[in-house]
Amino acid sequence: MIRDITIGQYYPAKSILHSLDPRVKLVGTFLYIISLFIVKHYTAYVLVTIFLLSAITLSKVPLKFIVKGLKQILILLIFTVGFNLFLTKGDPVVEFGFLTITDQGIITALKMGFRLIFLIIGSSLMTYTTTPNQLTDGLENLLAPLNKIKIPVHEIAMMMSIALRFIPILVEETDKIMKAQMARGADFESGNIIQRAKSLIPILVPLFVSAFRRANDLAMAMEARCYRGGKGRTKMKPLKYDKRDMITYFVMITFFILIISTRILF
Amino acid sequence: MAIKIENLNYVYSPKTAYEKVALDKVNIEINDGDFIGLIGHTGSGKSTLVQHLNGLLKATSGAIYYNGQNIYSEGYNFKELRSKVGLVFQYPEHQLFGTTIFEDVAFGPSNQGLSKAEIDERTRKALDMVGISEDLYESSPFEISGGQKRRVAIAGVLAMEPEVLVLDEPTAGLDPKGRDEILEQISKLHLENNMTIVLVSHSMEDVAKYANRIIVMNNGQVKFNDEPKAVFSHYKELEEIGLAAPAVTYIMDGLKNIGFDIDVSATTIEEAKKEILSYISRVQ
Ligand SMILES: Nc1ncnc2c1ncn2[C@@H]1O[C@H](COP(=O)(O)OP(=O)(O)O)[C@@H](O)[C@H]1O
């Protein structure tokens, strides 16, 4: 049911990718995404494919899971490929009526399609191997310099991690409330728009009440444990770079330089 | 026979890393007029099981018959099933939404397509059954006490006039007085309105007094399914799965072990008292 919604889902496993410092993964993903905008020549595509396949293997996330993530962008993918296929000018290969497929079109469509797939797989690989809490920790740490220009980095990161923590809770709560109202004969599927909107009231009211109750409890619990914002707060598990993190940085930078050089050389 | 469960299996999030077998080959029969105590440790699958009874969850495999009809057969009317098998969720007060208590309780019957007069009548009857007085009808369900909220929520299900009432831990989080009140009201529904009751709990004490049969769940399986005395006699095994027999069982057993020749099958304080008194008069 509603529980099956996946939002940047974490896939628990013990792999090298899982154990990397979140900062490395954030910076690495950033470099990877930039390099996707640089790729042009075939060799670069081959490089990215090899890189991505090795990362997937190292992550121990089953391929099935990764492909499932692609389904969510299927429509976008079809549009991108379709538009490029039909609307690129060049030498016609096939013509049906007013639609023409050109050789240039095939090439661009393939390239765009692959780029999009690479982009989604690469970034979801990061969320599959990093818990939301690690991610916000990493972000907070990387963005810490922004404190100097009075941006409350810690508070933003805390808000983010609380919001992320609340998503599954609220999803579960919605599931429960929906079931409870269905047990009382509620029907969310039939009727016109107005009836359907009205049928949401028995879900939304309890959901809001519960969200406020939980937020209140959480605020109370945080205050009871002397939470006073980020100033002077130490961490139980401070982020620390390991040897493998350094190696990964090195690999990522090498990869990035290689991609840039394909652009210069070919 | 009201409900028959056959070889029921249920798996949460199948084929993912979070796969969890919650029900494992469950076979249960619930007869008309039964008062069943469904007991098990947290996570043993009680809530999962009861959500199958009115078709909110669909079994991975197996079958459920309601009055002889397989609820998984083509075109089965789940809406009707849900008004026949009333399910009160755990912490039902979290699902209140009406602007007034009356409106909230009337939600169930108004989904049944009844006339306004009938809805009105059922709502009043249900509120009366749980002991909510008329002067509260127009108050907001958010400004009454916790125990009252829970009774209003139970009335919300009773107003649909179900034949079978299933309650998932109806006493969780209540004080002893609130707990006794709720249990007494459920018992009244059973005795006076002849309702079939399935009472989910993790406390033997709660159900020992009322149930005519106790079903013990462990790890998604039915471990015991028998009358209370027979189930409590397995108290060593119950302890192993994180449960306990009522305190009187231990007292009677202790008395027997130090040499008193008494019958140890008492499950409530009254029965124990009677047995001990009769023992005393026997030896005198
Ligand atoms: N919505 C769900 N998704 C995944 N697993 C669940 C869900 N609900 C319950 N479970 C799991 O199924 C098992 C049985 O849970 P439940 O039926 O709620 O037990 P009980 O009511 O006896 O405490 C538990 O291990 C629980 O973690």
Ligand SMILES: [Mg+2]
């Ligand atoms: Mg439960």
